[in-house]
Amino acid sequence: MIYTDFVLRISLSLALGFLIGLERQLTGHPAGIRINVLICMGTSFFTLFPMLYGSDQVFRVGSSIISGVGFLCSGVIFKDSGSVRGMNTAATLWCTAAIGILASTGIYAMAITAAGILIGSNLILRPLARKLNPITVGDESEKQYRISVICQENAEQEIRLLLINSNSCKTLYLNHLESGDVVGDKVEIVAEYCSSGKPKSNVLEGIVGQALAIPEVISAGWEVL
Template identity: 65%
Template sequence: MGRIGLSVLLGFLIGLERQITGHPAGIRINVLISMGACLFLMFPLMSGSDEVYRIASYIVSGVGFLCSGVIFKEGGTVRGLNTAATLWCTAAVGVLSSSGSCLFAVAAAVILILSNLLFRPLAVKIKPITCGEETERTYRISVTCQENAETEIRALLINSNSCKTLYLTNLESSDVIGGKVEIQADFLSVGKPKAQMAEAIVNRLLTLSSVVSAGWELV
């Protein structure tokens, strides 16, 4: 019971820090993950089974699945990575608690809490030396055209970037009132902004008599 209690206590402290700082995964989820990891690993330990390492690997996989639920993309920014990493480490604290490595479990929890508290303001203050070249951006080009020109416009969008600096990731059409079709194309770019290229595609579309309107936006 002492090991279970330790896993609950450490999960509570980790979750408390998350909840105080306004993150989505607070006390309850961290307690449950820490205690769950502890209980799953205690079963083979108590039964004398040699499946400890296999179950530990299953815990890592299972928590990884949970972590995917707190990661989401908002515009050009990916959010929730720090929360997911915290949940992953919380599971490790639970595993250490179940194995009887109490000092290691406490040390890991303390380091985790201090890392979240101290490193975040430090990371905000550090300015990048160079502009990141791996930034992903999605440019959405919207075109309204005559229905009989749909095939031509779709083909033009597919072949609009011969140098492959913009990657077409989505292309869809929908009917609108008045015998017209709205076409949306999403282009992914990596590195420097490609707004000028998106603008060039739109300008080319606007030269066609079958195109009623065209524009682009960053999503």
């Protein structure tokens, strides 16, 4: 491999990584220009190394890159309020690594085409997914909720029955129920529920509203765990 080929392939990796990162940065995602450029160029460096010495181990290096970048991508995936975030960013970084491999092997047209498809997919599929979201069957991920009620001691049993009977709505499933003294003759009753599908804010608001309608109730609220 001559020096000009090396520079051309690395330059293409840099340019494609920059374009992919620019789209991510302009749309407000954490992995922007620098990360995508570094991943695209890094995979090119690793792929070019055996080629510079005339080795035929390019395929083995490529499989190692897939594993290494996959481990790196796990660092951008995190759980937030019962939902998983960063999956799209991680998948984009993984595709960026593949594009870096294509560019480093001299398959310029395919590398450019792949980068265009990746950028186009991120730009077009995002609004499309948002439009389709309201008519989806539902999210099967399980969510946890907590309802907390502070009331007079003489209303404890009534509140407990209310929280238990809310289990009959078939959208919330009671996991835990406990009572504890607060101050004087006041008690706090805490119920924890699990549910699958879309957020149950309307159901939870209904339960809290029923509790607040009881004169002995001082405060009531709910939260997502």
